[in-house]
Structure formats: C-alpha cells, structure tokens
Amino acid sequence: MENKDVFELIIDNAIEIFLAFDNDNCICKINEMAKKELQLDDNAIGTSIVFIFQNGDISELIFDGVAREMMIYRKNQTCFRALVKAIKTDSDVSPYVLMIRNISDQYALEKAAETAKMEVAANEQVKTEFVANVTHELRTPVNGILGNINILLENETDSGKIDALNTIKRSCNAMNELINGILDFSKLNAGKFTLEKRKFNFRKMVDFVKSTHMPRITEKGLEFFVTISPEIPEAVIGDELRITQILNNLLSNACKFTHVGKVSLEILMTAKEKNRIELFFIVLDTGIGIAKSDMDKLFKSFSQVDASVSRRYGGTGLGLNIAKQLVDLMGGHITVDSEPNKGTMFSFSIWVESVDEENDIKLTENKYAKNIREAFETDEELSKAYEYGSKDNISEMKTHMSKLILCLEMDNWEKAEMFADSIKRLTSQAPKDIKVLALKLKMAVQKADYDQSVEKYNELKKICDL
Template identity: 35%
Template sequence: MKQKLLYLGWSIYRDIVYSGLHEGLSKDHRKKIIRFNQFIFLALLVNFFSVLSYFYHKLYISALINITAAYFFLVAFYFGSRRKLETGRIIAIVNVNLYLIVISYIEGLKAGEYLMYFPYFLALTFVVNMRRNARELLTVYAITIISSLVCLKVCPFMNDIQIINEALYLRLYTSNLVISLCATIVFSYAILRVNRENEGAIMEEKKFGDTIFNTSLDGVFIIFTQTNIIASCNQRAIELFEVDEKREIEGTSIEKWFEEDHIRQFESIEEVVATGARNWQGELAFSTKNGRTFHGYVSVVPFSYKDTRYTKISILDVSQVKMTEFELMKAKETAEVAAKTKSRFLSNMSHELRTPLNGIIGASNLLLQEEYLPGQRPHLDILQFSSRHMMLLVNDILDYHKLEAGKLELSSVPVNMKEFIEKIASQFSSQADTRGLELKTDIDERLDTELITDETRLNQVLSNLLSNAIKFTHKGKITLAVRQLFSSSSQVTVQFIVMDTGIGIPRNKHREIFESFTQADVNTTRKYGGTGLGLAITKKILNRFNSDLLLESEEGKGSAFHFTVELKVNENKPRYIHEENAGQLQQLQGVRVLIAEDNPVNLSIAKRFLTKWGIAVGEATNGREAVEQFKRENYDLLLIDLEMPEMDGATALKEIRKLNGTIPVLAFTAAVYDNMQHDLIQKGFTDFIHKPFRPGELHSKITYLVAPLRA
C-alpha cells in the first residue's frame, strides 16, 4: 500500500513537473519550464497544508484566501502547459505578492505570513536564470521588494477580522516560521544543485573546447594584438614547430616563428586587419625550432576578451600540397612540351609524307590518262591503289590526332546531296566491280538540293564505311541508302545507311570495333590489314556533327552502319561550281596561273594538269622568284606553296599583296595544323588546296575564283 501511494505521488509530481514540454525545445527552455512547474507544485503543496491548518483552527477567511491563491497558481500552471510560459510566470508572481499582502492584512503581521518572502526571494532566483535573464530577475526582485514594503507598511500588527488569541498567534507564527525555513532549505538546495550542474556543464564545455582546440588539424596561436606575444597555442602548433612543450612557444614573439621574408608581410596583414577587415586568409612561410621551413595556409582573426585585444592565427600545413602543386606544374609543362613536339612532328611528317605521295599519286593519274601498254595496267593499278592506301593511313593518323585533341573543326559549304552521293558511289564502283560485288545506291529524290555541311568530312565518313563494306564482303552487294526523314524551310534531317552482305561482326564485338586501334579480332587484322582507326575516327567525326554511328550486325550475315544528321538548307549562291563529267573537265582557255613550288615533281604534275585544261602556266621555284615573276607578267590566279627556300609562301604573298590586293591566291600545301583555313586567310590567301590534290577539286576552285574575271 505504501509503495502504491509513493508511486501515485511520484506520478502526480512527474505529470505536473514535465507538463508543457514538447519536441523542438532548446535545453535551456526545457529547464525553464521544469523549474516553473516545480515552483507551482511546491506552492500548491504549501497552500494545501495551509488550508488544512486554517480549517483546523477555524480561520475560514484565511483558508478561502489560500484556496483563491491556489486557484491562480493552477491558472498559471495552465498557461505554462499551453506553451504560454511568460503569461503563467506573470500570473504566478503577481499571485504570490498579492497573497502575502492580503493574508498579512487579514491576520496581521503578528501571524508571520510575511516570513514567506524569504523563501520566495530564493524561489525567484530558482525560477529566473540570473546568467541569461538578469534584467528580468532584477525586475521581479524590484516588484517583490516593493510588495514587501507595502505589506509591512499597510498591514496592521494585529487584526480583529478573525478571532485569533495569543496562543493561536504563537502557533501561526511558529508554523509560518517552520514552513518558511523548510521552503528556504528546499529552494537553497535546489539552487545549489542547479549551480553544481551549471558548473559541471561549464567544465564539460571547457573540456570539450580544449579537446577541439588540441585535436585541430590547424596549429593555433592566440597572441596579444598590441605586443605580438603568444598567449597560448594548441597541441598541433607544438607538433608543427617541432618543440617539446608549450612553454617553448608561449611568451615568445610571433615574429620568431616566421621566415624572415614573411615577417613584414605579417605586419602589413595585422595593419589591414586592425583597420576594419574582419579577418585575413592566405599563404605564409614559417620556420620551426630545428630550422625547417614549411608553407602554411593562414587565417588571421582578431577578437576581444575582457577588454583585451587578441588575434587568433590558424596555420594549416600545406607543404605537401605545395610540393604536389609544383610536381603538377612540372608535369603540365612536360605534357605541354610533349604535345607541342607531337603536334610539330605530325605537322612536319604530314608535309614530308604528303609531298612525295603527291608526286606518286599525280604521276599514276597521268600515266592512267595517257597511252600505256596493256601489260602495264595491272602495275599502274597497284601503284595507284598502294599510294592511295598510304595516303589513307597518313590521313587516319593525322585526323585521329586532331580528334583526340578536340581541335577538328567542321567547315560549312553548300553541297548538292544527291550529286555528292552519286560522286562517292562512282568512286567505289570500280572497286566493287573488281571484287565481283554490286554497289547499289538508294537516294531520296527530295535530296536533289543544296545543303550546308562539311563535304570533306562527310565524304571521309562515307568513304570509310564503304571501304570497310567492300573490304569485308566477298559476295553479294553493298547498298548506300540516303533518306530524308524530316524537313522544313531551313533544315533537313538526313539518314545515311551503308549495308553489306559481308562477314558481319559478332554481337560481343559491337562496342570494341569503335575503339582506337581495334578490329574485331587478330585474324581480321592479319587478313585485311588497316590501322584499326577508321571506325573510331568516323564515330568521332560524327560526334562533331552532333550525331552518332550506330551498328546492326550479325556474324556471317552482313552489317548495317547508319547515322542521322541535321543539315541547313543553302539559301545563297553555291560557293563552288562543279562541272565535272564522267571523263572530261571544262576547258579554261585564256586563264593565266602562276605556280610557285620548290618540289620539281609536284611542279611538273600540277603544270601537266593545268596545261590539259588550257591554262597558261608560269613557274617559280621559290618565293623571291614568284614576286619577280608577278612583277613582270599578268596573272589571273596564283598557286603558292607555303614551304619554299629563300622566301616562304606567306612572305612572298605579303610582297605580292602590296602590288595587287585583289588577285585570288590558293595556298598549295601538304601541311596540316589547327585553325589552318583561318590562319591562311589572315595571311592573305583566298583559299587553299591540299597536296596530294584531287584534280576535280583544283579545277573547281580555279573555275570559281576566275569566273568573275571572265564574266
């Protein structure tokens, strides 16, 4: 029974004390609510025993006043439990002061009710936190002191409102004294306990702060701002500066630990911080006790404590970062030098390889156009095929380099798509016939219009795909299909498909074949040859067209490569005039062209082609000769090599432009480099033609450039 009563009492106490608590409250606010509820609980307990005592002594007015006070305490508790703590506290404080004044007036001061002011003063300290709410506590104290003075001034020593004899006065005074002493003891104990908890919390906070201070990855100095003397440091600072104890650092000047070159810099930093900047961050160099220098990322923050100005200096050792940064810079410089060397090597190799290839391809073309013995045709075909194959290998390597560097730029020229596809098909028809294959074209008639694209790169893509199709097909047919999917007044979506009935590609190799230097298997490389770059380059070029190369293939059943591009419709006059037919190009009688070329083979081949077209040709073997020749004769167009002895092509053109600023000039070059067209135009060239040149391309450009002169 006793345990049940104790449990019941504890349950009531717990429900009252923890009423009004909810999630989201801060720790301090929770304590404030609990202390207020404890004060209300104790006040109600005192009221309860006082009411019993007053009824026992038949002091019914005093009992009624206590019951009224208890009611207002309950009202205060109600507001506190409804998250209106401040309202509840005001009601409770006003209620206590009014109760003591009224009860002291009804009973008289002789009954000793005013003695309750002593525990009440302590209760206020318990309920109101002096550290956090000092102004509030002073206000409440002021109200209570005024109330106590009013009580002592207004209330009579004895009053006859109720019948109270001397013996009863003595018992009342004694009981009020005992209750006051007990309440004073309870609240004193509570205050001491709270202070002890606060002191423990402060010690824990200090311990926690010290732990953070000493386990920081930054070395920290606290210095006196005026003297630059180190007041304190953490454990990391001891490790950074290679000392054994704090006392070796504390009391020394901060300048002792800086590198000499950085002492003045730190002094200037202090001046900047002192003039209003909140803090400073940057890199400084320090010197350890053993003379080792290290770099630190430093944060300088000023602050004040108890009217003393301090500066906090945090130092993060970044020596390894600086070393890594230095190594990265060296590696970057090495990589840049290697990239430049590679680019220069490829450019030089391009020129050196293309120059003799130009002679071989040009000579083979001329031999095939002239009379030859029937038995010589196979040898001429081998010569032409091998030289073209060599040129394809060179182009693959150079294109792959540019694509890897992300420097391949697409040009935008108008192309009649139907004529373009027919021309590509005609280039591969003889190869297909030789292998006994049928080359079929399926061209959408709506594509008989000019679209803006990079003809060279699109030609390269389709040539790679057709070349592979012919290479890997032993019987059957090759189909080149071009379809218009969507169109508008300004844009057309075109799908290109190259299908074959060849060896096909295993499904598990569909991804691998698009990787650089990779073919389906080793046997394919041995049997068919190639660099393994064709599809990789094709895919990367199509990426520049904002497209992708897709594959549908099954081993032994052939392959289908397809891609889709969006091309703008040409609304302007065509840039180049294409008047090639199956066997003969338009004659250009009366046109005069000056060729400046130091390589006699290239000069001879170019001259032979120009002469066949009825062009009058002037010759120069270097830039200086070209300038002198131009001064003596009148020409319609100049064809100038870039690399020549005595005076290069760009310098020669600079001199020629002083004499004539409008004459069209073609750069005749085997070089390949980034932003080539833009660079040549900046140097004064009208356009350029690559060596080895395609006769039809050279004829087309000359026709277009001299057309205004012949009109």
C-alpha cells in the same frame, strides 16, 4: 576530467596549428603542433604574433571562420603555404584564434602533377607535329611516283608491263589514303582540325560516292541500293569533303566485309531548325558482322576487332576513329548495330545548313533505321544463301564460280581472290571435304597458281554438282 581539461587535451593533440592572441596581438595560447611547425616554445607566450606574417600586418585577416590560403613564416623566417582560418571568440583572455594547416606538401604534389601534365601535352604536341610533317613529306615522293606511272601508262603497249604499272599505281593510291588518314588523325587529336563549310549539291555528292563504290560492290556480286529522302534540299552548306570521307569509309568497310547479299545507303532528314537541318545516314550490309563484345573496339584509334581482321582485310584501324571525330565535329553521333554472320548497320547524324530558310519542323525520328534493319533480317534469300545446298546457295555458288573462272582466264588475280573468298564463305556450312576444297582453292588463287587454281576449281564444281 573536467570539460575544460578535455578541451585542452584535444587542442594540444590536434594535427593542426592552434594559436590564440589578444587585442594587443600578443600570443596567449599555442598547442604542440604550433611549437613543432612554427619552431616555438613556451617562451612565445606574451610575444607578438606578427612574425608569422611576412609584412608583420595582420589586418588582412578576416575573422569569419572561412579558410584562406596564405604564406606563414616560422621563427627562423622560413615559410610554408597554409590554409588559415581566423575566428573571433567571446573570451576576454584569448579573443582571437588562428587554426593553421600546413599544405606545402599537397601544394607541391599539385604543382608536380600540373608540370607533368604540361610536359605530357608538350611531348604529345611534338609527336603530333612530327607525324604531320613526316606525312606531308611522304606525299611528295608518292605523288612523284604516281605522276611518272601515269606518263608511262600513256605510252606503254605491253600488257604485262601495264599490269605491273597498274599494280604500282594502286599501291601508291593506297599509300596516299594511309598518309591522309594519319594526317587527319594527327590534326584531330591536336585540335587543329577545322571544317570547311561551303555550298554544294547534296545529291551530286551522293551520286559521286555511289559511282565510286558501285564497281567494287557489283564485282563481288552484291546488290547496292542508295536512297535519298525527297525532303532533303538540293543545295546545302557543309564540309562536302569530310561527309564524303565518312561515307567512303563506311561503304568501303561494308564492301570489304560482305561476300553475299546487299549493301545499302539510306539518307533521311530527321529535323529542321530554321536554316539548320539534321541528316541521318544508314549504311547497312549483310556481311560477316561483329560480336557485341567487340563493339567497344570499333571507334578506338589503331584498333581492329581482332588481329585476324587486320591480316585478312588490311587497314590501320584509324578510319572509324576519324569518322567518329568528324561526326562529332558536325554536331552529330554515330552508332553501330551488328551480329556475327547477320550483317552490320552503321548510322550517323550530322547537322548542315539549308540554303532555304523555312519554318522549324520536327520530322519522324530514326525509326527508319529499325525498319530497314528488320527488312534485312527477314530476308529469307540472304539466310538461305549460307545454307549449303539450298536453291539460293547453289545460285550464289554458280554466280561466284563463273566469275572466278573468268578472272582466272583474264589473269586478274586480285578479283579472283575476292571471289574465291566469297566461295569459301558460301561453303561454310558444307561438309568438311567441300570446305577443305574451297580453302585449297582460295590458297591456290592467293599464290596466283593458275594450274592449281583451275584444278581445285574443277574439283569443287564437280563435287558440288554445279
């Protein structure tokens, strides 16, 4: 078979439309796909090519071999979207060639995908606005209950009623925190969240955060350390409320998941560029820790490490997701380092504006986090606190047992449950009978059963020789 015959065979069996025409715009060659797509036959040879263009004008064709999107018309005047490549040859018989590919199906799929994407976005917007409206509406009755509770507390003298009212008040505050979390999450995901930058006293903000968490942390028998680098200026410009929100979330988690040892907050200045400074925060605890396989769940919305965490400690799983998005908005990033039973370290950076403009400086970067982490990991007292029967373990047991019995006598069951849980963890390496007794003590406290709680307390105190 000659080369010319091979060429003709390829053209006739091509999956694209092949159409050649001369200087008079008359068709001189078509292939089988042209006959099929354009509804032509051999009688089309010698007829004008202009019918395949809507306006009958082929002057817009550019013969540079570059494919362009155009509308192509069939003989019956129906049309389809196509990629058209026009080239000029050296042949006197067919000096012009069009190669046409029908892309109408591909175009339809792209339009359908775009439409579907727009519908999903619209539905998401409706859902987000609905959640935002509902949370706003929920605030009104909750705040109404809180207002009336505060009025009743001012005039109430009966201790039983005061305890009941305080329980309702705590529940309303918890509901408000949940509502605020859902509202922030909705705004962040809808892209409607904006930071409110204002001048504020940085150290006073940290003092407020410290005073907020100090009672809860010290009640659990934990040590609480807060340090601020002296390089950080007194006044900065940023969103004070949202920085506080991030710190509150991380410190609340640190307190919640730590039963023995320490919680610390370290704040450093790691960079300065003109009037912008980078602040680096480290929240470190000696709590239950997190397995590496569960790290990827931490910053996802509505996610807990596992179901037992949600049942035991509560929470919606929104806090860390919101914190991450807030940190991102402030130009920083957040990371976590943790091991089971060895504590957790959250660190994050944000950018704020300094009131005083000074020369650019670069400070030592985040080696501080590593140093603090190593200090906790080499703390022998902490590791021995979990070693049942050790001096530190006995000391921690005595401290928590004394606080537990005091809470039982004062009928403070919320705090009693907290200390009972700490005692259970302090006996995690004890013989089986002691671990079972510690568990029974915790269950009795959870049921607010005074007689059973005191009985199990005395049994545990006796068997542990405390």
